[in-house]
Amino acid sequence: MHRSPSSRAFTLIEMITVITIIAILSGLILGIAGLVQNKGNRARAEADKVALSGACEAYRTDNGGYPQDSSAGSSVTDTLDPRVNFSPSSSSMPSYASTSLFLYKALTGDQNANGKIDAGETAVKYAAEFFKPSKFNADFKTTGIITYISDPFGYSYGYSTAGLKAEQDYRVQLQTNPNASRTATKGYNPTFDLWSTAGSTATTNVDQAKWIKNW
Numbered sequence: 135m136h137r138s139p140s141s142r143a144f145t146l147i148e149m150i151t152v153i154t155i156i157a158i159l160s161g162l163i164l165g166i167a168g169l170v171q172n173k174g175n176r177a178r179a180e181a182d183k184v185a186l187s188g189a190c191e192a193y194r195t196d197n198g199g200y201p202q203d204s205s206a207g208s209s210v211t212d213t214l215d216p217r218v219n220f221s222p223s224s225s226s227m228p229s230y231a232s233t234s235l236f237l238y239k240a241l242t243g244d245q246n247a248n249g250k251i252d253a254g255e256t257a258v259k260y261a262a263e264f265f266k267p268s269k270f271n272a273d274f275k276t277t278g279i280i281t282y283i284s285d286p287f288g289y290s291y292g293y294s295t296a297g298l299k300a301e302q303d304y305r306v307q308l309q310t311n312p313n314a315s316r317t318a319t320k321g322y323n324p325t326f327d328l329w330s331t332a333g334s335t336a337t338t339n340v341d342q343a344k345w346i347k348n349w
Contacts (some may be wrong), residue, residue, distance in 0.1 A: 172333075175286035179330045179346040182264070182285065186328055187348055189241050189261035200326045201240035202295045203233075211236055212299040214292065215320050216327050220342065222289035223335045230290040231271075231282035237293045238265070238283050247280040285346075287333035294328075297321025322349035 144152075194200050203209040210228035222230040239245055241260040249267070251257040267274055271281045272288060282290035300317055301324040307314035321327050328348045334341035 176332060176346060178286040179332065182269075182291070183328055183330070183346055183348060185261050185264045186237070186241075186283075186291070189264070190237075190326055190328070192260050193241060193258075200295065200298065201237050201293075202298060202326075203236050209295075209299070211293060211295040211326075213296065214294045215296040216292060216294055216322060216329060216342075216347070217296075217320065219292070220331070220339055221335050221337045222292065222331050224337065230292045233293040234282040234290045235280065237291075238280060241265075244280070248278055249274070249280055285330035285332075287330065289331060289333065289335070292329045292331070293326065294321050295326050297323050297327060298325055300324075322347075 190200050201211070203211040210232045214228045214230070214233045219228075219230075224230075235247060239247060241258065242251075242262075242265055243256050243258040244251060245255055246252065249270070265283075269283055271284055271290075274280055285291050297320055300320040304314065304316045326348075330346045331341065332344050332346055334344065
């Protein structure tokens with residue numbers, strides 16, 4: 135017996151069931167895509183960390199020390215501290231961007247941060263293959279000005295010499311006071327700290343365990 139045309143049509147319940155299944159599958163696909171993208175971003179950030187750390191070590195070999203802002207009383211790299219400064223989007227000084235920009239200038243010689251070496255600037259080639267437009271702030275292509283080294287999540291890398299400065303101050307004190315003690319802990323390494331917050335903009339350390347970092 136043949137069904138009438140009206141009986142061969144989808145019922146409302148069947149249509150709702152199909153739509154529900156499609157929605158569930160779409161959600162699963164989007165969720166998996168998000169996980170894959172996050173994993174890829176973390177892998178790229180790990181590679182960036184290795185490249186930038188290697189460049190800092192090469193810089194130290196040639197210059198006798200790591201890139202460190204020498205501005206008396208206002209050193210951005212000595213002041214930014216990953217123990218207390220958690221958000222790359224914070225506008226308070228020193229910002230992640232200011233330390234990241236300092237690192238870029240030190241490793242390239244591009245003092246006006248326009249992405250090239252101009253007359254009067256001396257090029258240095260630490261991680262020369264690393265620095266390209268995709269590694270800079272998102273608006274670099276339109277503004278032509280570098281404001282920070284960007285991690286794969288779109289935020290600035292953090293770079294700090296707070297631990298190095300604390301160690302330097304301690305050694306200076308030892309010269310006149312053999313019993314000198316270290317000040318409250320700053321930074322994590324007595325050399326430099328380099329990290330990505332992996333997309334977190336939390337102003338507390340709630341997400342710090344997820345950071346990609348060199349400590």
